[in-house]
Amino acid sequence: MVENADLFLRLGVALAIGFLIGLQREYAHGGPGREIIAGERTFALFGLAGGLAAMIADQLDSPIAFVGMIFLLGAYSTVAYFIDARKGQVGLTTEVAIVVTISAGAMAYWGYLTLAIAIGIVTTVLLSIKLETDRFARNLTKEDIFAALQLAVISAIILPVLPNQSFLPPPFDVLNPFKIWLMVVFISGISFLGYVAIKVVGPEQGIGITGFLGGLVSSTAVTLSFSERSNREPDLSRPFALAITVAWTVMFARVLIEVGVIYQPLLKLVWIPIAASGLIGLIYCLYLFFSQRTAEKGDIEFSNPFDLGTAIKFGLLYALVLLVSRAAQMYLGDTGLYLSSVISGIADVDAITLSMAELSKTGVVALPKAALAIVLATMSNTAVKGGIALAMGSVALRKPILFAILMMLVVGIGTALLFQVYI
Template sequence: MVQEWLALIPNIDLWSRFALALALGALVGLEREYAQQHVAPAPASFAGIRTFPLIALLGALSAFTADLFDMPSFFAVGFGGLAVLVGVSYVRRLGDERGEGITTEVAILLTFLFGGLTYREQGEIASALTVIMTMLLSLRRSLHDLARNLTRDDLLATLQFALITVVILPLLPNRALDPFGVLNPYRIWLLVVFISGLSFGGYVAIKLFGAGRALWLMGLLGGIVSSTATTLTFAGRSHDNPALSPAFASAILLASTVVFPRTLILLALIAPELFWLSLPFLGSLFIVGLLTSFALMFWYRPGKEERQLQLQNPLNLIDAVKFAAMFTAVLFLVDVSETYFGNAGLYITSIIAGFTSTSATVLSLANLASLGNIPASTALIAILLAILSNILSKAFLAASLGARAMRRPVLLGFGIFFIANVIALASALSLAR
């Protein structure tokens, strides 16, 4: 019924493009208006909730007029006129406000271009770019704080991440180089880039927003970087303040809980069939992990004390190469074990590899499952075995390296993890029969 009514409106497609341009301009204008009202002292309003929608509409109308009169240069003239107007306004404001930036001026010019894109039936691109620009505008203070607190190691790690992503990756051959058909350099490095990006994103989140006042939040963010590194960090810090041991244990368990959704994300991107098969098992383990971690959190609350998590920057080129070597070795061993020793060899390899890292094992198994080299049910069992051995490894590290007061809560929590994982493993084995 709605579609029938819309069909009766003349030029509904054209009107919808203009409406989208207004909406995108309003989004940017809302952010600029809010920013101007929350700066002390409040600057003179230059462009806000009314001006930005009009600028976006101007961009759409300029593109429309250029088509209507067959004058392609009309859009460029409109953009140039707006640029001159913005420049004059900026020069006038410089006399009143020293050190004034050009962020709003650039946003105005971009909004005009986004409006032109909406008329050219590029609404998805215009919408995505508008949201990205608005997010950058709204994160002004956080980004400035991040830049001020940036260290040389942080900058070097950022450049190294760019190096392995946009320089090395395109140079690698996208074909298998071994008789088993599993060692594809491009695909292997693409997974390395994704894992590095996941860890680097978690590190940036900690640097950008802070670890917060609650240790469990620090454990959550630390688990994105590395659950093993978080376990070692909190185990060592528990000796400095044994009274916080239950809280440290909760943070360690929460960091380990992040393994389950992180694994599901990897599977969804690499092997969708394996993702849907694993979702009930890993989803249930994730819920058990959350409940266990929160139970320990309420057992001991650290109060209002601010406690910062200090993590080393997780990314450098050496770490990326090491992970690539580990992933390649695990991938090769898993495939060879399955070829010559059947499922038993595959499971043993997964258990051994899981003691050091689940990421390489999961990536290897997901890669093999996506290629059809192993059944999805077999890959699921191997993943659960790797996670099981990883749980035992972190339980040993936390209990042996942590304070005496942390042993009981951390072993209790990991014990619940272990039992839940065994139940999930038994269910997966029965499903595979």
């Protein structure tokens, strides 16, 4: 038996969920001269009705009352839909929202308060981002959909059937097919999410935003694009420097996320120098942002970061970096490990980051050495992208970019070396 206080709480949550969803519907479609089938009060009553129907069903120990309420309100929604359709207003969004509201109200009564509230919030958010989702759908291409299907295939079909063990002697013992492909799925997923974000927001939303979202996909692409563009539009070199620095800063955050997901003990060592470089980049980004604002668009043509060919190439690169790092550590000691990290960082910081995380997780490489190797790789990658910007960018771009490069490298390497002393 539900106590009175608890009962009031559950039905109150059902009422609040309906009011929240109805408020969004009223805001989106209400107003003078506009008629909607249900506003904030009606939706609040729908949520309450769902909770009451669930309560009556419990009291009678029969689902008939709940099913009957759903049927009656479903019939109401059906009639409302046909009325709107006759007016030329074709759409099922509000009607489906009514069903969700009733169901969430019932779940609130049954005690699933957290889940019911989460459903109410998610529903409201989905209803509120219509423009963004419509733009995303319009911007999708056949290749994007095919790439998403490929990502689903390698995640749900190929990965589970790969053997989760190594079959070769050292240094080839690091080549575990399952773990290698798992890293492919992980990195592809991050890049694909960044690409989807650009599709939703649109690359034209601003130079700074493009730099941020582009950093999730490819900070090198952002560097190349804005460096080349600075020669055609030298007056915008400072905003271009902002976008490039933002992309580099996102790269540091991305490294920390990768390490944290793979092996958290390593994150405890590597986060200080990486975060220090990222913090310097963030402070410099704020300085560039407030010193010269611009409404200029930041168009960059980002290709879809995922296709099967790209995934296979990254898998091979990751396996090669794993093998080279293991062999260098076996035959050349720590010097070989650090040298391979610097060289690998020139090509791809993700591969060496994941490799060091995996090697430290399996005990092949000590945690302090793996941490320093990751720092050297990120600094190497930053230096290379900085060199690209300095070589390809305009004269006006070089000064702010050079300062960003020097500050990130000095702080990152200096912090890493200082930190190593105390390990």
